[in-house]
Amino acid sequence: MSEISILLVEDDEVDVKAVKRALRDLKIANPVWRASDGIEALEMLRGEGRESVPRPYLILLDLNMPRMGGLEFLAELRRDTQLQRSIVFVMTTSADEEDRFRAYDQHVAGYVLKHSAARSFLDALTMLEHYWRVVEFPD
Numbered sequence: 001m002s003e004i005s006i007l008l009v010e011d012d013e014v015d016v017k018a019v020k021r022a023l024r025d026l027k028i029a030n031p032v033w034r035a036s037d038g039i040e041a042l043e044m045l046r047g048e049g050r051e052s053v054p055r056p057y058l059i060l061l062d063l064n065m066p067r068m069g070g071l072e073f074l075a076e077l078r079r080d081t082q083l084q085r086s087i088v089f090v091m092t093t094s095a096d097e098e099d100r101f102r103a104y105d106q107h108v109a110g111y112v113l114k115h116s117a118a119r120s121f122l123d124a125l126t127m128l129e130h131y132w133r134v135v136e137f138p139d
Contacts, residue, residue: 003031005030005032005033005055006023006031006032006033006059007033007034007057007058008034008060009034009059009062009065009070010034010035010062011036011037011062011065018114022125025122026125026129028129033051033053036065037066037067038069038070038073041059041061042068042073042077042080045057045077045083046080046083055137056138058087058089058132058137059089060128061088061089061091062091063092063103064093064094070090071099071106074108078107085138087132087135087138089108089111089112090103090110091113092113093114095113110128112124
């Protein structure tokens with residue numbers, strides 16, 4: 001199986017550092033690509049920007065971002081026939097039930113609260129690593 005790339009779609013530098021630190025602490029060495037909003041992420045996935053994310057990939061998506069937020073990104077991703085099968089986990093501070101329902105309506109693989117206790121956040125990242133090691137990714 002090819003190495004899984006991680007696309008982190010996150011505008012907050014502190015959260016980016018926290019995710020990267022948690023991955024490092026868990027000895028997860030997969031390549032991490034970063035987009036600061038949904039527009040930049042779509043460009044990277046489509047190969048339109050300065051960088052493109054190699055397949056197979058897993059997307060870690062924040063919901064609250066400027067220009068194009070996570071829910072708008074998900075809607076656009078699912079409309080794109082080349083990207084619609086992308087595996088997306090939402091990692092957000094939003095505990096809003098409506099956000100969670102709307103994300104699952106766009107077929108996300110999971111919804112994780114970032115600012116829950118540090119241990120549960122590490123547990124979530126550990127679960128993600130186990131997930132991508134056992135599932136078959138779409139081409």
